Structure formats: structure tokens, C-alpha cells
Amino acid sequence: MENFVVSARKYRPITFDSVVGQSHITVTLKNAIRTNHLAQAFLFCGPRGVGKTTCARILAKTINCQNLSADTESCGQCESCVSFQNNASFNIHELDAASNNSVEDIRNLIDQVRYPPQSGKYKIYIIDEVHMLSQAAFNAFLKTLEEPPAYAIFILATTEKHKILPTILSRCQIFDFNRIQPKDIADHLLDIAQKEGIATEYEALELIAQKADGGLRDALSMFDLNVTFSTDASIRYAQVLDNLHILDYDYYFKTTDALINGSVAQAYLIYDEILRKGFDGHLFVVGLLEHFRNLLVCKDADTVRLLQVSETAKDRYLQQAIEADYSFLLSALSVGATCDLNYKAAKNQRLHVEITLTRLANITAVLNLATLPDGELKKKIVQVSTDSAPPLVAQNTTDETAPTYGNGAASSAAPSAATRPVVSSALKTSLKSTTSLAEPPAAGLPAIVPTANSAAASQAALPANGAAQADVATLPQTAEGWEENTNKPFDFERLGVVWKQFAALRSAAGNSMTEQTILNRDLTLTDNVIEILLDNDLQQETLSNLKAELMVFLRSKLQNSDVQVAHRVAPSEVKRVPYTAQEKFEALAAQNPSLLTLQRALGLDYNY
Ligand SMILES: [Zn+2]
Known part of the structure; x- marks a missing residue:
């Protein structure tokens, strides 16, 4: 492991075509370069680790390249390209606004803008996490953004587009970066693994891709982590589960099987095993809900494409979706959602989940009972x-x-x-x-x-x-x-x-x-x-x-x-308390009948 270079750096794309999963952006940028319609300010929005900075660097390198290919890609050999590749180019300036967000920081950057590039045509200024700039810094920057020199190109990157002021938004060409599809990530990892001579189980790569949630950089660091932990330069499914502390989706399949078959005992045992492995109960509940949702989308040919799971898992989902009744899934989602909502408030969270499992296991029986005419x-x-x-x-x-x-x-x-x-x-x-x-x-x-x-x-x-x-x-x-x-x-x-x-x-x-x-x-x-x-x-x-x-x-x-x-x-009899004079007399007479004799003998009436 000497001279270990993290994959995210080693395999950082250096041409537009090698950027993973953002073709809608790279194609547009290439067209803009070819037709010479490049904007002076860009806003790159999207989740972390999906290639915003990478695209900015490729853009900077490409527009300064002295021998652009017919395909509008940089040559990688000219003086400018080589200095870019060695991180030695003076034409690219990066500012991380998350840690340098003061007016001073932005003034330093603006000062540099005044000097034209010594070699090449353009200077590129990348401001990462631009939403973190202070109000004063924003204001100082706005003037430069309004009238930039022709050789300056600004690329603002943010994960939170909604925090950007409208005055900035209106001056930028906006590109929205996608989360990268799990399959694209897995394929990219496989490509790297082959180049590095690492044996892999594709399912393990899919697992990393799932966990990365669309972020290629995260996926690459997880990939490195698993390679580092591996003793025989391999990436295997079981080890990835352990290393990344991921709950195997197999548990959700087993739990759902138990629930459909009404086996509370089985569900309890599976849950116990999950807890003993150190997983959080809430995580399990949320995962199970997601599992039900995945089964539900499998029920309809139109919604199957919403199933965002690994290729390996897909068949199992489709199979279990056949066994899971539509009404079972609806009820299960409703019961599970209640459990999710109340989980934090529950004093005994284990019991809370167990009660939910009991309810889920009883759904089939209750549904049958409820619909008997x-x-x-x-x-x-x-x-x-x-x-x-x-x-x-x-x-x-x-x-x-x-x-x-x-x-x-x-x-x-x-x-x-x-x-x-x-x-x-x-x-x-x-x-x-x-x-x-x-x-x-x-x-x-x-x-x-x-x-x-x-x-x-x-x-x-x-x-x-x-x-x-x-x-x-x-x-x-x-x-x-x-x-x-x-x-x-x-x-x-x-x-x-x-x-x-x-x-x-x-x-x-x-x-x-x-x-x-x-x-x-x-x-x-x-x-x-x-x-x-x-x-x-x-x-x-x-x-x-x-x-x-x-x-x-x-x-x-x-x-x-x-x-x-x-x-x-059986409504209990209401005891009437005697109220009128006649009622009071009758109540007394019931206890002592001689009162009636007395009344008759003396010809008495009630006193109203
Ligand atoms: Zn070049």
C-alpha cells in the first residue's frame, strides 16, 4: 500500500467524456466551447461529490488547451494541459467559501481578477460552497460578477441553490448536476477495480453505489476503504456489509416473508438478530418501509422503473412483489409509517418495533376477517x-x-x-x-x-x-x-x-x-x-x-x-332521584306503605 493515491484523485476525470453520469452538462459545455458561446459566470448546483469541481477544472483546462481535438476535448499534451494536470497552472483559482467567507477573502480574489493570464486565454475562478459567503462578501463580489474582464470565467458551485441570492442567480448560467445512478457508479468502480487488479463481486460494488446515494466521490472513498481493509485485494459483498455497517437487504426480504406468512415469532427473531448486530431499530423501520415501497412500485408495470435497487436485487423484489398482496402493502406502509413517526417518542423502542411487527404479521388475517360479509x-x-x-x-x-x-x-x-x-x-x-x-x-x-x-x-x-x-x-x-x-x-x-x-x-x-x-x-x-x-x-x-x-x-x-x-x-339503568312532591311521596310510600293508608284516610294532597 505504499504510495497509495486515493481513487477519487487518481481517477479524477480529465476529459468531458470521462465524467460519470453528467452527460447533459458536458455535452452543453462542449457545444458552448465549440461555438464560442461561453458564458462568463456559471452556477453548478447539485449534491456533494457528483463532479461539480471536476467539470469546472475540465472546462478550465479545455478552454486553455492549444490543440483542441475535433471532439472539443483537451489534448493533454500541450504546455497548458500539462501544467493543469500537474496542478501547476496559474490560470485556475479555487476558493472554498465554506472556510473563507469573509469580505477580505473575496477582495483577495477580486484583486487577482485584474491581472490577465500570462499564458493561455482564460482565468477560471471556482468558488465552492458559494452559499456560505457572508452578505458583505456577496456584495463585494457582485460588482466583479456584473462586469468581468473578458478573460475571466467564474464558476460558482453550491449544494444549496435556494440559498443563492436572486441577483447572483440572474447573472449566471445555471447547470443542475444529477445524483449519479447507482449502476453508473458501480460500473465506474468496476472499471477502476479492473485497472487496479482488484477482484470484486459486482453485488459489493452495487452496495457501495447504493450507500453513496448518487455521490461518486463518496463511492470512491468507500471503495478505497474496502480495498484498504481487504487482506487479499478483493471487494466482497459480506465484507462491504461489515465495513460500511450496512444492514443487508436480505433481512428485509426475510422479515417481509415472515410478515406475509403471519409469523410473529420469525419476525421477532430476525429483529433480535439485527439489534444484536448493533443496528439501530429506527434504521430498520425506515429500511423496512422503503422495502415495502419498493415492493409496491413493482406491482405496476408503469412504476417498476422507480425501483432504484441493484440489478442483483431487482429479481428478488419482483418475485416478492408477487407474493405480497396489494392491500397488505398498503396497510403495512400505514402501520410502518406510524411506527416511524412515534419511534423517537416511545419509551421502550424495542417493544415499540415489536408491537409494530406483531401488527404487520397480523395484517393478512385482519384483512380477511374485515372483509367477510x-x-x-x-x-x-x-x-x-x-x-x-x-x-x-x-x-x-x-x-x-x-x-x-x-x-x-x-x-x-x-x-x-x-x-x-x-x-x-x-x-x-x-x-x-x-x-x-x-x-x-x-x-x-x-x-x-x-x-x-x-x-x-x-x-x-x-x-x-x-x-x-x-x-x-x-x-x-x-x-x-x-x-x-x-x-x-x-x-x-x-x-x-x-x-x-x-x-x-x-x-x-x-x-x-x-x-x-x-x-x-x-x-x-x-x-x-x-x-x-x-x-x-x-x-x-x-x-x-x-x-x-x-x-x-x-x-x-x-x-x-x-x-x-x-x-x-347494556346501558346501566339511570337512577332517578325523586324531584317533585309527588315523586318524593311515592318514594317514601314505597319504603313505608302505611303512608298511603294515612294519605287516603285523611284525604291529603301534595303541597305544590
Ligand atoms: Zn492541450
Whole structure:
């Protein structure tokens, strides 16, 4: 590594044609030189490290070259070109306005403008980060910019065009530099690697290009860094991930797979691994959102071109986009965006992300539930129920034998013979939903889906009729992380514990009084249906807003995807306080009937 020259310097382009990804600018500049229509002041705008200064230098070199090629490129051999290449030219002056922004600095520059070039035709003044000049410096500069000598050319460069005064803008020819496309950067890096004899994995170069976010200079320094760290002059994907501390996009694919399949456990484990590798949770959330967005743009032939990922990743995106339902992605983006917004405010950020993952993993199941037409479902359930099975529609009254949480009466749930609801495959295919998760499932809908505790019970309750059996399919119920068809039975005591956990969680999040009231209500458990008794519409509305989250929590904690939450509104009787004289008398008479006898015997009336 002796005499190591950073690639950004060693491979700095020296002709217009070798500038990467800014052809719209280099072509225009070459035309201007050829037709002798060169402006005297230019403003080069664009992100850092995309070639602004490089283009300025090439421009300076080209217009001073004594043997311009037919292609309007500098020869690289004449006296002027050689002095430029050795950084020894007196015709180019650079000022970094970020560190030299005073009036004095600009006066020094203006003083130099007065002297014509000793050799060559033009003197070029490059002022980098020109937006950093002080107001006074700007004013001092403006006069020179208005009437520059014919041999002077000013090139102002900035990353923040909006900070440039209109008086300056109006005197400059403006060029907007692009972020360089990742593919162009990767190809350029490959070119350098080949010249340097460095073995590369193209995917690794693409990764560097992605991370550089359109800046070639950044990409080149990352490239150098990885070469320096490498023991065998190679650049490999896995090492670049490590060296640059980039979260492998493979994690996003794996997480999304887990979420689509409803596997909370898998998603938790992946997230745990990411955290253990030292990545920030927020970074993961933002990355996952971007991943969903990428999948979404793959859904439409017109928007696929907006997919700005490496060529290697493209196929994987297109493949996963087929598996990810459109409504899943919409809901996932909405849930993820909320997590992103609230991340900084969350006290327990890990839990915050985990709750989000739980919600995301439940989207498919919730979407399916939310779009079941109420009447249709009832009809289908009744159609397949047998005489031996108890009524399938949940009772609207509280089962007196059911244990009541909160009253201290804790016993195990009554053994259930209820049949698993079955839905015809035709109906199931009609479940393709477009509903956003933002709308919770219709209140009360889950109440008509009582289900058995075990898969065995459901098998037993299926109609004996073979034809009917072939036609039915069970409700999607493998939405959570545990193994398919291994819903754990739970008793009332266990429900109590989990319920309290949820209430504590919500309370810690600073929930409303109404929500606290609901969560402290008495519960009844019938089979897997938890029923809450509510007082009014406000409580009912609060519950339906809370329901999706509650269900996800209960189902995952109880490891039972059949858990349902139902409610019943029973307005408590309003106690009227006796007000009029007659009411007061009647109230007293109800307690002591002899008052009535007294009233009748004496013929008494009320005193109005
Ligand atoms: Zn030359």
C-alpha cells in the first residue's frame, strides 16, 4: 500500500467524456466551447461529490488547451494541459467559501481578477460552497460578477441553490448536476477495480453505489476503504456489509416473508438478530418501509422503473412483489409509517418495533376477517352446522355458567363442542380485500366466529357428508407465529394475566380514561370468545378502535389464533332521584306503605 493515491484523485476525470453520469452538462459545455458561446459566470448546483469541481477544472483546462481535438476535448499534451494536470497552472483559482467567507477573502480574489493570464486565454475562478459567503462578501463580489474582464470565467458551485441570492442567480448560467445512478457508479468502480487488479463481486460494488446515494466521490472513498481493509485485494459483498455497517437487504426480504406468512415469532427473531448486530431499530423501520415501497412500485408495470435497487436485487423484489398482496402493502406502509413517526417518542423502542411487527404479521388475517360479509358468513356457518353442534352464533346474553373475570370467580372454560366455522372455498376466494387496516374490522363481527379449542374438535364437528366436506375450507387461522393448527387451549386465569398485561401496556402508553374503563371491565369467556359488557356507544367506539391491537396481543400471548373479542352494550339503568312532591311521596310510600293508608284516610294532597 505504499504510495497509495486515493481513487477519487487518481481517477479524477480529465476529459468531458470521462465524467460519470453528467452527460447533459458536458455535452452543453462542449457545444458552448465549440461555438464560442461561453458564458462568463456559471452556477453548478447539485449534491456533494457528483463532479461539480471536476467539470469546472475540465472546462478550465479545455478552454486553455492549444490543440483542441475535433471532439472539443483537451489534448493533454500541450504546455497548458500539462501544467493543469500537474496542478501547476496559474490560470485556475479555487476558493472554498465554506472556510473563507469573509469580505477580505473575496477582495483577495477580486484583486487577482485584474491581472490577465500570462499564458493561455482564460482565468477560471471556482468558488465552492458559494452559499456560505457572508452578505458583505456577496456584495463585494457582485460588482466583479456584473462586469468581468473578458478573460475571466467564474464558476460558482453550491449544494444549496435556494440559498443563492436572486441577483447572483440572474447573472449566471445555471447547470443542475444529477445524483449519479447507482449502476453508473458501480460500473465506474468496476472499471477502476479492473485497472487496479482488484477482484470484486459486482453485488459489493452495487452496495457501495447504493450507500453513496448518487455521490461518486463518496463511492470512491468507500471503495478505497474496502480495498484498504481487504487482506487479499478483493471487494466482497459480506465484507462491504461489515465495513460500511450496512444492514443487508436480505433481512428485509426475510422479515417481509415472515410478515406475509403471519409469523410473529420469525419476525421477532430476525429483529433480535439485527439489534444484536448493533443496528439501530429506527434504521430498520425506515429500511423496512422503503422495502415495502419498493415492493409496491413493482406491482405496476408503469412504476417498476422507480425501483432504484441493484440489478442483483431487482429479481428478488419482483418475485416478492408477487407474493405480497396489494392491500397488505398498503396497510403495512400505514402501520410502518406510524411506527416511524412515534419511534423517537416511545419509551421502550424495542417493544415499540415489536408491537409494530406483531401488527404487520397480523395484517393478512385482519384483512380477511374485515372483509367477510356478515350475513354471508352466518349463512355459510349455519349451512354446514350439524344437529349435534351447539348454536354457532354467539349468544348475545352472558352465559351464566361462564366464569367472570374481575369477580374472583376463576374457573376453566366450559368444555366446548362448538364447531369451527367453515367457509366455502368460493367464499374464501372472494376474500381478496382492498380494505386498509386503518379501518378496524366491523365491530361485533368476530362475535359470530366462535371456534373450537383444538383442531381435533373441529374435525369431529365437520359434517359427515363427504361432498360438503370437500367443498369447505377452514378460516385462515395460522396468522400467528406458532405452528399451524396448534392453538393452545387457555383458561380464564391465563386470560386474566394476559389481559392485565395488555391493560398495563396501554396504560403505560397513556391511554384514555374510557379505554382504561373498558380494560377494567368484567370479562366472560365462552369457548374462545371473550365478551366485555359495555355501557354506551362511546365505549363501543373506543373498543373497536382498540380491537385490532387487542386481538393481536391476546392471540400472540395466548398462542391461540381463535381468540375473539365480542362485546354487548347494556346501558346501566339511570337512577332517578325523586324531584317533585309527588315523586318524593311515592318514594317514601314505597319504603313505608302505611303512608298511603294515612294519605287516603285523611284525604291529603301534595303541597305544590
Ligand atoms: Zn492541450
